Amino acid sequence: MRLRVSDWSIRFKLQAIILVALTMVLGVIGVWSGMAFQRSHEAQLERDLTGLARVLALNVAPALLFDDADTAQGVIDSVRAQPQIVWIEVYRVGGESFSRAGAELPTIAAADRPRDGGIIRGRFLFAASPIRNGGAEIGHIVLCHDLTELHAHVTRYAIAAGVVSLLGLAAAFLITRILAQRVIEPISSLALLASEIATRGDYTRQAIAVSNDETGALVAAFNRMLDEIHRREQELRNAIDRLQAIARALPDPVFVIDTDGMYHQILTGQTSTGPREHAIIGMHMAEILDKETAQTLLQAIR
Numbered sequence: 001m002r003l004r005v006s007d008w009s010i011r012f013k014l015q016a017i018i019l020v021a022l023t024m025v026l027g028v029i030g031v032w033s034g035m036a037f038q039r040s041h042e043a044q045l046e047r048d049l050t051g052l053a054r055v056l057a058l059n060v061a062p063a064l065l066f067d068d069a070d071t072a073q074g075v076i077d078s079v080r081a082q083p084q085i086v087w088i089e090v091y092r093v094g095g096e097s098f099s100r101a102g103a104e105l106p107t108i109a110a111a112d113r114p115r116d117g118g119i120i121r122g123r124f125l126f127a128a129s130p131i132r133n134g135g136a137e138i139g140h141i142v143l144c145h146d147l148t149e150l151h152a153h154v155t156r157y158a159i160a161a162g163v164v165s166l167l168g169l170a171a172a173f174l175i176t177r178i179l180a181q182r183v184i185e186p187i188s189s190l191a192l193l194a195s196e197i198a199t200r201g202d203y204t205r206q207a208i209a210v211s212n213d214e215t216g217a218l219v220a221a222f223n224r225m226l227d228e229i230h231r232r233e234q235e236l237r238n239a240i241d242r243l244q245a246i247a248r249a250l251p252d253p254v255f256v257i258d259t260d261g262m263y264h265q266i267l268t269g270q271t272s273t274g275p276r277e278h279a280i281i282g283m284h285m286a287e288i289l290d291k292e293t294a295q296t297l298l299q300a301i302r
Contacts, residue, residue, distance in 0.1 A: 076099060
Protein backbone atom coordinates (compact mmCIF):
# COMPACT_ATOMS: atom_id res chain seq x y z
CA MET A 1 0.00 0.00 0.00
CA ARG A 2 1.36 3.42 -0.95
CA LEU A 3 2.14 5.63 2.02
CA ARG A 4 0.99 9.20 1.50
CA VAL A 5 2.55 12.24 3.14
CA SER A 6 -0.71 12.83 4.99
CA ASP A 7 -0.24 9.42 6.64
CA TRP A 8 3.13 10.37 8.12
CA SER A 9 3.33 11.10 11.81
CA ILE A 10 3.72 14.72 12.89
CA ARG A 11 7.14 13.88 14.32
CA PHE A 12 8.33 12.46 11.00
CA LYS A 13 6.89 15.40 9.06
CA LEU A 14 8.65 17.86 11.38
CA GLN A 15 11.97 16.03 11.02
CA ALA A 16 11.56 15.79 7.25
CA ILE A 17 10.80 19.51 6.90
CA ILE A 18 13.81 20.53 8.97
CA LEU A 19 16.19 18.12 7.25
CA VAL A 20 15.02 19.06 3.75
CA ALA A 21 15.33 22.76 4.58
CA LEU A 22 18.80 22.27 6.06
CA THR A 23 19.89 20.17 3.09
CA MET A 24 18.75 22.85 0.66
CA VAL A 25 20.41 25.63 2.67
CA LEU A 26 23.67 23.71 3.08
CA GLY A 27 23.61 22.73 -0.59
CA VAL A 28 23.13 26.31 -1.75
CA ILE A 29 25.79 27.58 0.66
CA GLY A 30 28.19 24.80 -0.39
CA VAL A 31 27.76 25.43 -4.12
CA TRP A 32 27.97 29.20 -3.70
CA SER A 33 31.02 29.06 -1.43
CA GLY A 34 32.76 26.56 -3.74
CA MET A 35 32.16 28.74 -6.78
CA ALA A 36 33.21 31.85 -4.86
CA PHE A 37 36.33 30.08 -3.59
CA GLN A 38 37.32 28.98 -7.10
CA ARG A 39 36.52 32.32 -8.69
CA SER A 40 38.42 34.31 -6.06
CA HIS A 41 41.51 32.17 -6.50
CA GLU A 42 41.25 32.35 -10.27
CA ALA A 43 40.86 36.13 -10.11
CA GLN A 44 43.87 36.45 -7.82
CA LEU A 45 45.91 34.15 -10.04
CA GLU A 46 44.82 36.15 -13.09
CA ARG A 47 46.02 39.40 -11.49
CA ASP A 48 49.34 37.82 -10.49
CA LEU A 49 49.92 36.28 -13.91
CA THR A 50 48.98 39.49 -15.70
CA GLY A 51 51.43 41.38 -13.49
CA LEU A 52 54.12 38.85 -14.32
CA ALA A 53 53.35 39.27 -18.04
CA ARG A 54 53.84 43.03 -17.76
CA VAL A 55 57.16 42.57 -15.97
CA LEU A 56 58.31 40.16 -18.69
CA ALA A 57 57.15 42.59 -21.37
CA LEU A 58 59.46 45.24 -19.94
CA ASN A 59 62.41 42.79 -19.90
CA VAL A 60 61.75 41.39 -23.35
CA ALA A 61 61.18 44.78 -25.05
CA PRO A 62 64.90 45.50 -25.78
CA ALA A 63 65.48 42.01 -27.16
CA LEU A 64 62.41 42.30 -29.42
CA LEU A 65 63.43 45.78 -30.51
CA PHE A 66 66.92 44.61 -31.52
CA ASP A 67 65.70 41.23 -32.79
CA ASP A 68 67.71 39.36 -30.15
CA ALA A 69 65.81 36.06 -29.88
CA ASP A 70 68.39 34.44 -27.62
CA THR A 71 68.06 37.09 -24.94
CA ALA A 72 64.28 36.90 -25.12
CA GLN A 73 64.47 33.13 -24.87
CA GLY A 74 66.64 33.35 -21.76
CA VAL A 75 64.17 35.72 -20.10
CA ILE A 76 61.12 33.55 -20.71
CA ASP A 77 62.98 30.31 -19.90
CA SER A 78 63.72 31.64 -16.42
CA VAL A 79 59.98 32.08 -15.80
CA ARG A 80 59.04 28.85 -17.56
CA ALA A 81 60.84 27.00 -14.76
CA GLN A 82 57.67 27.44 -12.69
CA PRO A 83 55.77 24.12 -13.10
CA GLN A 84 52.30 25.68 -13.42
CA ILE A 85 53.38 27.95 -16.31
CA VAL A 86 53.22 25.53 -19.22
CA TRP A 87 53.73 27.92 -22.10
CA ILE A 88 55.10 31.41 -22.82
CA GLU A 89 55.27 33.03 -26.21
CA VAL A 90 56.43 36.42 -27.47
CA TYR A 91 54.80 37.82 -30.61
CA ARG A 92 55.81 40.58 -32.91
CA VAL A 93 53.35 43.38 -33.56
CA GLY A 94 52.00 41.61 -36.62
CA GLY A 95 51.28 38.39 -34.70
CA GLU A 96 54.38 36.47 -35.81
CA SER A 97 55.97 34.33 -33.10
CA PHE A 98 59.32 35.71 -31.94
CA SER A 99 60.19 33.38 -29.07
CA ARG A 100 58.46 30.55 -27.22
CA ALA A 101 59.05 28.35 -24.20
CA GLY A 102 57.05 25.25 -23.30
CA ALA A 103 56.53 21.99 -25.10
CA GLU A 104 52.75 21.89 -24.57
CA LEU A 105 50.76 24.33 -26.64
CA PRO A 106 47.17 24.56 -25.36
CA THR A 107 44.53 24.76 -28.04
CA ILE A 108 43.30 28.34 -28.41
CA ALA A 109 42.54 30.29 -31.54
CA ALA A 110 44.75 33.24 -32.31
CA ALA A 111 41.73 35.53 -32.28
CA ASP A 112 40.89 34.35 -28.73
CA ARG A 113 44.36 34.95 -27.33
CA PRO A 114 44.36 37.97 -25.06
CA ARG A 115 46.59 40.91 -25.88
CA ASP A 116 46.24 42.55 -22.48
CA GLY A 117 44.79 41.01 -19.31
CA GLY A 118 43.66 37.47 -18.61
CA ILE A 119 41.20 34.91 -19.93
CA ILE A 120 40.31 31.36 -18.84
CA ARG A 121 39.79 28.58 -21.36
CA GLY A 122 39.06 25.18 -19.87
CA ARG A 123 41.83 24.25 -17.45
CA PHE A 124 44.17 26.99 -18.69
CA LEU A 125 44.53 30.64 -17.71
CA PHE A 126 46.02 32.92 -20.37
CA ALA A 127 47.50 36.29 -19.40
CA ALA A 128 49.01 38.80 -21.80
CA SER A 129 50.65 42.18 -21.86
CA PRO A 130 51.62 44.42 -24.77
CA ILE A 131 55.32 45.08 -25.34
CA ARG A 132 56.02 48.76 -25.92
CA ASN A 133 58.94 50.92 -26.82
CA GLY A 134 58.53 54.59 -26.17
CA GLY A 135 54.74 54.28 -26.15
CA ALA A 136 54.59 52.39 -29.44
CA GLU A 137 53.48 48.76 -29.34
CA ILE A 138 56.09 46.47 -30.87
CA GLY A 139 54.55 43.14 -29.87
CA HIS A 140 52.93 41.30 -26.99
CA ILE A 141 53.66 38.38 -24.66
CA VAL A 142 51.26 35.60 -23.62
CA LEU A 143 51.63 33.27 -20.62
CA CYS A 144 49.61 30.10 -20.04
CA HIS A 145 49.05 28.80 -16.52
CA ASP A 146 47.72 25.28 -15.85
CA LEU A 147 44.76 25.40 -13.44
CA THR A 148 44.73 21.66 -12.76
CA GLU A 149 46.27 22.06 -9.31
CA LEU A 150 43.83 24.84 -8.43
CA HIS A 151 40.87 22.75 -9.59
CA ALA A 152 42.16 19.81 -7.54
CA HIS A 153 42.38 22.13 -4.55
CA VAL A 154 38.80 23.25 -5.15
CA THR A 155 37.73 19.60 -5.40
CA ARG A 156 39.37 18.83 -2.06
CA TYR A 157 37.65 21.87 -0.61
CA ALA A 158 34.30 20.66 -1.96
CA ILE A 159 34.85 17.20 -0.50
CA ALA A 160 35.75 18.69 2.88
CA ALA A 161 32.72 20.97 2.71
CA GLY A 162 30.53 17.96 1.83
CA VAL A 163 31.86 15.98 4.80
CA VAL A 164 31.25 18.93 7.10
CA SER A 165 27.73 19.29 5.66
CA LEU A 166 27.00 15.60 6.26
CA LEU A 167 28.24 15.92 9.84
CA GLY A 168 26.08 19.01 10.21
CA LEU A 169 23.05 17.12 8.89
CA ALA A 170 23.73 14.25 11.29
CA ALA A 171 23.95 16.69 14.21
CA ALA A 172 20.82 18.45 12.97
CA PHE A 173 19.01 15.11 12.76
CA LEU A 174 19.87 14.29 16.37
CA ILE A 175 18.87 17.76 17.56
CA THR A 176 15.67 17.53 15.52
CA ARG A 177 14.78 14.21 17.13
CA ILE A 178 15.22 15.73 20.59
CA LEU A 179 13.24 18.86 19.75
CA ALA A 180 10.55 16.87 17.95
CA GLN A 181 10.20 14.65 21.01
CA ARG A 182 9.71 17.73 23.19
CA VAL A 183 7.14 19.20 20.78
CA ILE A 184 5.25 16.04 19.80
CA GLU A 185 5.17 14.21 23.16
CA PRO A 186 2.40 16.42 24.68
CA ILE A 187 0.30 16.04 21.51
CA SER A 188 0.83 12.27 21.45
CA SER A 189 -0.15 12.04 25.12
CA LEU A 190 -3.26 14.11 24.41
CA ALA A 191 -4.23 11.88 21.48
CA LEU A 192 -3.75 8.75 23.64
CA LEU A 193 -5.87 10.22 26.44
CA ALA A 194 -8.63 11.19 23.99
CA SER A 195 -8.67 7.63 22.64
CA GLU A 196 -8.92 6.15 26.15
CA ILE A 197 -11.73 8.55 27.10
CA ALA A 198 -13.63 7.71 23.91
CA THR A 199 -13.27 3.99 24.70
CA ARG A 200 -14.13 4.08 28.41
CA GLY A 201 -16.37 7.14 28.53
CA ASP A 202 -14.57 8.47 31.62
CA TYR A 203 -14.79 12.26 31.30
CA THR A 204 -13.36 12.89 34.75
CA ARG A 205 -9.79 12.41 33.53
CA GLN A 206 -7.61 15.41 32.78
CA ALA A 207 -4.62 16.03 30.50
CA ILE A 208 -1.44 17.42 32.06
CA ALA A 209 0.09 20.56 30.54
CA VAL A 210 3.90 20.51 30.50
CA SER A 211 4.44 23.92 28.88
CA ASN A 212 2.90 27.35 28.56
CA ASP A 213 3.05 27.54 24.75
CA GLU A 214 0.40 26.65 22.15
CA THR A 215 0.53 23.01 23.26
CA GLY A 216 -0.26 24.05 26.82
CA ALA A 217 -3.18 26.14 25.53
CA LEU A 218 -4.44 23.11 23.58
CA VAL A 219 -4.29 20.93 26.71
CA ALA A 220 -6.14 23.58 28.75
CA ALA A 221 -8.88 23.84 26.09
CA PHE A 222 -9.15 20.03 25.97
CA ASN A 223 -9.58 19.89 29.75
CA ARG A 224 -12.29 22.58 29.63
CA MET A 225 -14.08 20.57 26.97
CA LEU A 226 -13.92 17.45 29.16
CA ASP A 227 -15.29 19.41 32.11
CA GLU A 228 -18.17 20.69 30.00
CA ILE A 229 -18.96 17.21 28.65
CA HIS A 230 -18.81 15.76 32.16
CA ARG A 231 -21.11 18.52 33.48
CA ARG A 232 -23.67 17.97 30.73
CA GLU A 233 -23.47 14.20 31.15
CA GLN A 234 -24.12 14.60 34.88
CA GLU A 235 -27.04 16.92 34.21
CA LEU A 236 -28.49 14.41 31.74
CA ARG A 237 -28.13 11.59 34.25
CA ASN A 238 -29.83 13.67 36.94
CA ALA A 239 -32.66 14.49 34.53
CA ILE A 240 -33.08 10.81 33.65
CA ASP A 241 -33.06 9.87 37.34
CA ARG A 242 -35.80 12.44 38.03
CA LEU A 243 -37.81 11.24 35.05
CA GLN A 244 -37.51 7.62 36.21
CA ALA A 245 -38.54 8.64 39.72
CA ILE A 246 -41.60 10.40 38.33
CA ALA A 247 -42.37 7.42 36.12
CA ARG A 248 -42.19 5.03 39.04
CA ALA A 249 -44.69 7.20 40.92
CA LEU A 250 -47.20 7.10 38.08
CA PRO A 251 -49.75 4.29 37.87
CA ASP A 252 -49.04 3.60 34.18
CA PRO A 253 -45.79 3.12 32.21
CA VAL A 254 -44.21 6.07 30.40
CA PHE A 255 -43.03 5.65 26.81
CA VAL A 256 -39.92 7.54 25.61
CA ILE A 257 -40.43 8.77 22.03
CA ASP A 258 -37.93 10.72 19.87
CA THR A 259 -38.77 13.66 17.62
CA ASP A 260 -39.28 11.32 14.67
CA GLY A 261 -42.05 9.46 16.51
CA MET A 262 -40.07 6.27 17.26
CA TYR A 263 -40.55 4.40 20.56
CA HIS A 264 -37.20 3.96 22.34
CA GLN A 265 -37.83 3.07 25.98
CA ILE A 266 -40.47 2.20 28.58
CA LEU A 267 -40.24 3.71 32.02
CA THR A 268 -42.15 1.32 34.26
CA GLY A 269 -44.70 2.84 36.59
CA GLN A 270 -46.59 1.17 39.41
CA THR A 271 -48.26 -1.12 36.86
CA SER A 272 -46.02 -3.85 35.52
CA THR A 273 -45.45 -4.09 31.78
CA GLY A 274 -45.76 -7.20 29.68
CA PRO A 275 -44.59 -8.43 26.28
CA ARG A 276 -47.22 -6.35 24.52
CA GLU A 277 -45.84 -3.07 25.83
CA HIS A 278 -42.21 -4.04 25.10
CA ALA A 279 -43.13 -5.13 21.59
CA ILE A 280 -43.67 -1.53 20.49
CA ILE A 281 -40.01 -0.57 21.15
CA GLY A 282 -38.55 0.42 17.79
CA MET A 283 -41.95 1.01 16.22
CA HIS A 284 -43.39 4.28 14.97
CA MET A 285 -46.40 6.01 16.49
CA ALA A 286 -48.22 5.75 13.18
CA GLU A 287 -48.04 1.96 13.53
CA ILE A 288 -49.74 2.06 16.91
CA LEU A 289 -52.09 5.04 16.74
CA ASP A 290 -54.35 6.30 14.03
CA LYS A 291 -52.78 8.70 11.53
CA GLU A 292 -54.45 11.88 12.83
CA THR A 293 -53.61 11.19 16.47
CA ALA A 294 -50.02 10.23 15.62
CA GLN A 295 -49.59 13.43 13.59
CA THR A 296 -50.97 15.59 16.39
CA LEU A 297 -48.68 13.99 18.99
CA LEU A 298 -45.66 14.26 16.70
CA GLN A 299 -46.29 17.98 16.19
CA ALA A 300 -46.56 18.43 19.95
CA ILE A 301 -43.26 16.61 20.50
CA ARG A 302 -41.46 18.72 17.94
